[in-house]
Amino acid sequence: MMKLDTPLTIPPQVMSRPVGDETVLLNLESGIYFGLDGIGRLIWESVSAGKTLGHAVQTIVGEYEVDPARAEADVLAFASDLVDRGLLAET
Amino acid sequence: MIRQTTNEPRSQTSLESTPFHRYVFDDGTVWTEFHRSKVGYLLRFPGLADFEVSADGTEVAAWPAEDTDEATIEHLYINQLVPLAMSRQGRPAFHASVVTVTGGAVALLGSAGAGKSTLAASFALGEAGFLTDDALLVEERDDGFYAIPSHPSLRLWADSVEALVGEPESLAGAICYSTKARLLAGEALAHDVEPRRLLAAFRLGGNSEFVTIKPLAGSDRYRAWLDNSFLLDIEDRDLLAQHFDWTHRISGAVPTFTLDYPRDFCMLPEVRDAIRRHVRKTGS
Numbered sequence: 296m297m298k299l300d301t302p303l304t305i306p307p308q309v310m311s312r313p314v315g316d317e318t319v320l321l322n323l324e325s326g327i328y329f330g331l332d333g334i335g336r337l338i339w340e341s342v343s344a345g346k347t348l349g350h351a352v353q354t355i356v357g358e359y360e361v362d363p364a365r366a367e368a369d370v371l372a373f374a375s376d377l378v379d380r381g382l383l384a385e386t
Numbered sequence: 387m388i389r390q391t392t393n394e395p396r397s398q399t400s401l402e403s404t405p406f407h408r409y410v411f412d413d414g415t416v417w418t419e420f421h422r423s424k425v426g427y428l429l430r431f432p433g434l435a436d437f438e439v440s441a442d443g444t445e446v447a448a449w450p451a452e453d454t455d456e457a458t459i460e461h462l463y464i465n466q467l468v469p470l471a472m473s474r475q476g477r478p479a480f481h482a483s484v485v486t487v488t489g490g491a492v493a494l495l496g497s498a499g500a501g502k503s504t505l506a507a508s509f510a511l512g513e514a515g516f517l518t519d520d521a522l523l524v525e526e527r528d529d530g531f532y533a534i535p536s537h538p539s540l541r542l543w544a545d546s547v548e549a550l551v552g553e554p555e556s557l558a559g560a561i562c563y564s565t566k567a568r569l570l571a572g573e574a575l576a577h578d579v580e581p582r583r584l585l586a587a588f589r590l591g592g593n594s595e596f597v598t599i600k601p602l603a604g605s606d607r608y609r610a611w612l613d614n615s616f617l618l619d620i621e622d623r624d625l626l627a628q629h630f631d632w633t634h635r636i637s638g639a640v641p642t643f644t645l646d647y648p649r650d651f652c653m654l655p656e657v658r659d660a661i662r663r664h665v666r667k668t669g670s
Contacts, residue, residue: 308623310627310630312630312631312634314604314605314607314608314634314637314638315603315604315607316603316604317604317605319605319608319630319634321626321627321630323623323626323627324623326620326621326626328608328609328612328630330604330605330606330608330609331605332604332605
């Protein structure tokens with residue numbers, strides 16, 4: 296089960312590029328592209344920088360003034376979805 | 387560069403390989419099957435022709451089906467094989483018509499039937515010219531992305547020909563899978579032979595009551611280019627990665643908009659003016 300301190304990495308088959316206020320991802324294995332904005336982008340930037348999901352939650356709470364428990368649930372759900380899609384890997 | 391050869395017609399016997407990719411029309415008709423072959427790739431256009439493309443994209447050999455004429459082979463070569471083979475060489479190619487405007491060129495992005503050729507013809511019959519009808523090849527230079535001129539012909543449906551041209555003086559040979567007429571550039575239909583810097587791109591949208599132009603940003607902008615890409619080998623990771631970067635760079639460098647407009651020939655001058663005004667206004 297994923298936690299806020301679960302170490303995550305970007306698999307080698309995944310490329311990302313910033314596009315305006317969003318980040319575009321490509322999974323080279325499946326050839327499928329994804330676009331991330333808002334919270335998704337913040338999570339991606341945290342993982343890219345080698346930080347934990349807990350860091351992403353702190354950033355989101357600071358920027359969006361949302362309830363910390365809600366932010367934590369959203370971040371964990373979103374990160375799990377990225378793992379399921381092969382865009383992030385648990386290490 | 388691509389070396390092209392055309393062989394004697396042969397029947398399209400069934401292939402042992404399973405295609406790794408297909409282009410399929412909305413009605414389920416298969417337009418292109420992509421197979422791997424000993425030399426690289428075999429692209430089958432059912433009922434029309436087979437084309438073998440070398441693994442590096444520098445050689446294309448055509449095998450027309452038995453009833454396929456030269457004009458069809460030429461058309462397939464120019465509008466399908468060249469952009470696909472160039473993509474194999476690492477050169478980006480997109481589904482777009484390109485027309486000249488003051489200071490550069492504008493790309494009209496869109497899939498088949500979007501109205502690219504009709505709009506491009508309306509530019510080229512006026513004071514502008516067109517660089518390409520259907521396949522945009524680009525070159526990245528220090529000051530931006532340049533559109534490379536392609537074959538000097540435009541394909542139009544009969545109603546577009548009648549509304550825009552009347553009785554055309556120059557028609558290229560008809561192609562056997564479409565009733566579209568091919569108009570050759572000439573005095574009336576201007577073809578621009580110089581590479582031009584892309585000032586903007588417009589993704590053609592649907593029929594609407596008014597001419598509406600809206601900027602595209604973020605992943606929507608990226609997708610406007612990606613969805614209109616030619617890519618020969620969608621399973622080649624290096625090629626995918628390269629194309630990902632190309633699309634990222636061009637979508638970041640060329641301001642991109644959606645363009646909805648009334649599909650009414652009388653409105654085309656207004657559409658052209660709107661595009662020109664918009665390019666000037668945005669300082670593209």
